[in-house]
Amino acid sequence: MRTLIINGTVVTAEGSARADVLVEGETIALVGPDLPGSGVSAEATIDAAGRWVVPGGIDVHTHMELPLGGTVASDTFETGTRAAAFGGTTTIIDFAAQQRGGSLRAGLEASLAQAEGRAVVDYGLHVMVADVNDAALAEMDALVAEGVPSFKLFTAYPATVMSDDGAIYRAMRRTAANGGLILMHAENGPAIDAVVAENIALGRTDPVWHGRSRLAIFEGEATNRVVRLAEAAGVPVYIVHLSSRDALDEVRAARRRGTPVWAETCPQYLFLSLDDLDRPEFEGAKFVCSPPLRPRDHQADLWAGLAAGDLQLVATDHCPFDFRGQKELGRGDFRRIPNGLPGVEDRVDLVHFGGVVGGRFGPERWVDLVATTPAKLFGLYPRKGTIAPGSDADLLVFDPARRRTISAASHHMNVDYSCYEGLEIQGTADIVMSRGTVLVRDGTWVGPAGHGRFLRRAPATYARGDRS
Numbered sequence: 482m483r484t485l486i487i488n489g490t491v492v493t494a495e496g497s498a499r500a501d502v503l504v505e506g507e508t509i510a511l512v513g514p515d516l517p518g519s520g521v522s523a524e525a526t527i528d529a530a531g532r533w534v535v536p537g538g539i540d541v542h543t544h545m546e547l548p549l550g551g552t553v554a555s556d557t558f559e560t561g562t563r564a565a566a567f568g569g570t571t572t573i574i575d576f577a578a579q580q581r582g583g584s585l586r587a588g589l590e591a592s593l594a595q596a597e598g599r600a601v602v603d604y605g606l607h608v609m610v611a612d613v614n615d616a617a618l619a620e621m622d623a624l625v626a627e628g629v630p631s632f633k634l635f636t637a638y639p640a641t642v643m644s645d646d647g648a649i650y651r652a653m654r655r656t657a658a659n660g661g662l663i664l665m666h667a668e669n670g671p672a673i674d675a676v677v678a679e680n681i682a683l684g685r686t687d688p689v690w691h692g693r694s695r696l697a698i699f700e701g702e703a704t705n706r707v708v709r710l711a712e713a714a715g716v717p718v719y720i721v722h723l724s725s726r727d728a729l730d731e732v733r734a735a736r737r738r739g740t741p742v743w744a745e746t747c748p749q750y751l752f753l754s755l756d757d758l759d760r761p762e763f764e765g766a767k768f769v770c771s772p773p774l775r776p777r778d779h780q781a782d783l784w785a786g787l788a789a790g791d792l793q794l795v796a797t798d799h800c801p802f803d804f805r806g807q808k809e810l811g812r813g814d815f816r817r818i819p820n821g822l823p824g825v826e827d828r829v830d831l832v833h834f835g836g837v838v839g840g841r842f843g844p845e846r847w848v849d850l851v852a853t854t855p856a857k858l859f860g861l862y863p864r865k866g867t868i869a870p871g872s873d874a875d876l877l878v879f880d881p882a883r884r885r886t887i888s889a890a891s892h893h894m895n896v897d898y899s900c901y902e903g904l905e906i907q908g909t910a911d912i913v914m915s916r917g918t919v920l921v922r923d924g925t926w927v928g929p930a931g932h933g934r935f936l937r938r939a940p941a942t943y944a945r946g947d948r949s
């Protein structure tokens with residue numbers, strides 16, 4: 482099957498040009514001006530006049546069907562990847578969880594079993610390491626070799642998954658030898674727990690106290706600490722869901738002294754704030770995630786960080802829970818509200834809207850933030866994240882002018898609310914293609930079930946080298 486996409490403007494992280502794209506089977510065969518005029522033909526033609534042809538989005542931080550706080554995230558690999566595709570994301574990297582006392586491989590195999598045959602876009606997996614011991618370290622070597630080269634550790638959640646500094650250092654040292662990459666959730670968990678206890682003792686149980694307890698200074702402190710541990714270990718480090726100016730300052734300072742530190746932020750930290758956590762009638766629970774939403778004045782710093790390169794990509798930390806029946810578990814005690822927000826469907830459009838329409842950066846930087854750098858850092862480039870001969874035909878025909886209003890009534894995520902309810906944005910994908918197969922056309926699902934494949938990823942060489 483050959484498909485020609487004609488008359489569009491091809492936008493990659495490197496530049497934009499009027500060009501046609503020939504898709505042959507699952508990959509891109511040719512990119513160039515006026516391919517029909519050069520005698521190229523195909524069985525199907527997509528006219529992208531007036532629109533952009535961009536690489537499919539890559540969301541490197543999702544939690545489909547994650548068990549958390551006595552409940553389970555409401556999107557399965559099936560519903561969550563379908564929603565991702567509607568929003569122009571054609572690859573996700575989710576997290577497999579090691580149980581304390583269990584092996585990394587058992588966690589990986591459990592997640593693979595959930596995703597296989599159900600996911601509709603391609604997926605990779607990171608492994609969350611809850612218990613850094615000799616066996617787990619040895620398993621890391623094998624997993625890197627098998628295409629799972631990234632491991633997430635936590636300085637938060639002392640009761641469940643936190644690693645102490647020695648454990649973090651040991652895991653980092655192991656990646657120096659095996660080519661893996663350590664991802665860090667950087668908040669000072671024990672200090673947060675102390676502030677939480679103070680606030681609960683004062684009867685402060687509403688959702689906003691979740692945010693007011695998890696201070697930005699604790700994120701800054703933990704970010705500096707893990708960056709320093711990485712410097713001592715002689716390895717790069719990747720900070721997940723960076724939310725605050727405090728943490729950004731530490732990342733920027735580390736990069737200026739030459740440390741290969743990388744950081745993602747998420748749409749919720751760019752568009753939402755502590756004010757949302759303070760909405761009345763327990764509605765703030767919809768916005769409980771960790772790190773928490775920050776005071777509104779942090780947003781401009783994060784946008785500037787994305788534009789300047791101090792932050793290198795945007796992921797979602799998609800981890801949805803219904804307001805009814807799930808978020809409500811925390812009525813009267815914010816500690817019992819499951820942490821997490823829906824977002825996988827809106828990331829590509831929101832970063833375009835806030836970044837490109839908002840005049841903060843151009844379309845090439847947008848593509849870089851939502852597709853290209855994610856592919857490079859996580860061992861998928863140039864198979865994913867660009868438009869070039871030989872790359873997977875993961876493509877969006879994106880209309881930068883079309884307007885839509887975000888709403889739970891029309892979104893495809895399996896969750897009963899939207900964080901962005903009523904927000905009118907500009908720019909969205911008309912056609913979403915994964916490996917040459919059109920999944921979504923003009924807002925309608927036209928793809929096959931179970932289309933997604935597990936992605937074996939390369940070791941983290943990009944993270945060690947060029948930081949530009």
Ligand SMILES: [Zn+2]
Pocket residue numbers: 542544798
């Ligand atoms: Zn997460």
